[in-house]
Amino acid sequence: MAQVYERAALIGLGLIASSMSHAMRRAGLAGEIVGYARSEDTRQIARDINLCDRVCDTAAEAVKDADLVVLCVPVGAMEAVAREIGPALKPGATVSDVGSVKTAVVEAVAPHLPANVHFVPAHPLAGTEHSGPRSGFAELFDDRYCIIVPVEDSDRAAVDRLTDLWRGMGARTEEMDAEHHDLVLAVTSHTPHLIAYTMVGVADDLRRVTDSEVIKYSAAGFRDFTRIAASDPVMWRDVFLNNKEATLEILGRFTEELFALQRAIRQGDGDHLHDYFTRTRAIRRGIIEAGQDTDAPDFGRSKPRKGDITGG
Numbered sequence: 001m002a003q004v005y006e007r008a009a010l011i012g013l014g015l016i017a018s019s020m021s022h023a024m025r026r027a028g029l030a031g032e033i034v035g036y037a038r039s040e041d042t043r044q045i046a047r048d049i050n051l052c053d054r055v056c057d058t059a060a061e062a063v064k065d066a067d068l069v070v071l072c073v074p075v076g077a078m079e080a081v082a083r084e085i086g087p088a089l090k091p092g093a094t095v096s097d098v099g100s101v102k103t104a105v106v107e108a109v110a111p112h113l114p115a116n117v118h119f120v121p122a123h124p125l126a127g128t129e130h131s132g133p134r135s136g137f138a139e140l141f142d143d144r145y146c147i148i149v150p151v152e153d154s155d156r157a158a159v160d161r162l163t164d165l166w167r168g169m170g171a172r173t174e175e176m177d178a179e180h181h182d183l184v185l186a187v188t189s190h191t192p193h194l195i196a197y198t199m200v201g202v203a204d205d206l207r208r209v210t211d212s213e214v215i216k217y218s219a220a221g222f223r224d225f226t227r228i229a230a231s232d233p234v235m236w237r238d239v240f241l242n243n244k245e246a247t248l249e250i251l252g253r254f255t256e257e258l259f260a261l262q263r264a265i266r267q268g269d270g271d272h273l274h275d276y277f278t279r280t281r282a283i284r285r286g287i288i289e290a291g292q293d294t295d296a297p298d299f300g301r302s303k304p305r306k307g308d309i310t311g312g
C-alpha cells in the first residue's frame with residue numbers, strides 16, 4: 001500500500017503505539033514516524049530499539065508539522081495531552097486516538113483542539129496483557145477490527161484517510177458512534193475483564209485456604225482469566241472510570257443472569273442450565289465463523305498468535 005501520511009506522530013509509546021509503528025513501517029504507510037513518551041526511560045528504550053524515525057522530548061515538538069497525530073496514552077491522560085499539543089498542531093492535521101472508551105475521550109479531547117484540525121477518534125480491538133515500547137509487533141492488528149468513531153463535524157476525507165491507514169495496518173474497519181461503541185465494548189471487553197479480575201481475586205483469597213492448590217492445578221479456564229487479569233492496571237482503572245454507565249448497565253444484567261443460574265443449580269433445574277449452555281455455545285461458533293478466533297483445541301495454544309489474547 002502507498003504512503004497515507006507524510007508525517008505521523010505517536011503520543012505515548014506503549015503496546016498500541018509500538019505496534020502501530022511496526023505495522024506502518026511494514027506497509028510503508030508514513031513518510032516519517034515521530035514518537036513521544038512521558039518518561040525519559042521509555043523515550044530512551046524507543047531510541048535504543050529504533051522504534052520511530054525520531055523520538056522527541058516534548059509532545060508539542062513531536063506533533064509539529066505532523067499530518068496525523070495519534071494519542072496512545074491511557075484514557076485518563078488524554079485531556080492533559082490534548083491541552084498540551086493543541087497550540088502546536090499543524091492546520092489541516094488529523095488528530096486521532098486509540099482509547100478503549102470513546103464518549104469520555106471525545107469530551108476530554110475535542111475542546112482542546114483548534115478548529116482547523118480534524119478529530120477522528122478510533123479504537124483498535126486488539127491487544128495483549130503486555131505493555132510498553134518493547135511489547136508491540138506488526139501483526140497485532142491483522143484481521144482484527146478497528147472501530148472508527150467520527151464526531152459530529154468530522155471531515156469525510158479525513159475519516160477515509162484514517163480508515164486507509166488502519167486497513168493498511170491489517171485491520172478491518174467499521175464506523176460507530178461513540179455511545180454505541182461504549183455499550184458494545186462494555187459487553188465484549190470491559191465487563192469480561194472485570195469478571196476476570198474478580199475471579200482471580202476470589203481464587204487468590206481461596207489460595208490462602210487451600211495452600212496454593214488453586215495455582216498448582218489451575219485448568220485452562222482459570223489460566224485464561226489470570227492472563228486477562230494481568231492487563232495494565234492504569235489502563236483498566238481508566239476504562240472503568242470513564243465507561244461507568246455502560247459497564248454498570250451490563251454488570252447489572254450479568255448479576256441478574258448469575259442469580260438465575262445460581263437458583264437453577266440450587267433447585268437442580270438441569271433444563272435451565274442445559275438450554276443456557278446450548279445458547280452460549282452457538283455464540284462461540286459465531287465468533288469462529290466471523291474469523292475472530294480459532295477453533296483449534298486449547299485455543300490453538302500450541303501455535304500461539306501473539307495478538308489473540310485480550311484487548312480493551
Ligand code: NAP
Binds near residue numbers: 037040123311312
Ligand atoms: P501502555 O503499553 O501502558 O503505554 C502507555 C503509554 O502512555 C506509555 O508510553 C506511557 O508513558 C504513556 N502514559 C501513561 N500515562 C501517561 C500520562 N499520564 N501522561 C502522558 N503519557 C502517559 O498502554 P497501551 O496498552 O499501548 O494503551 C494505550 C491506549 O490504548 C489506552 O488508551 C488503551 O485504553 C488503548 N488500548 C489498549 C489496548 C490493550 O489491550 N492494551 C487495546 C486497545 C486500545 P511512559 O512509558 O513514559 O510511562
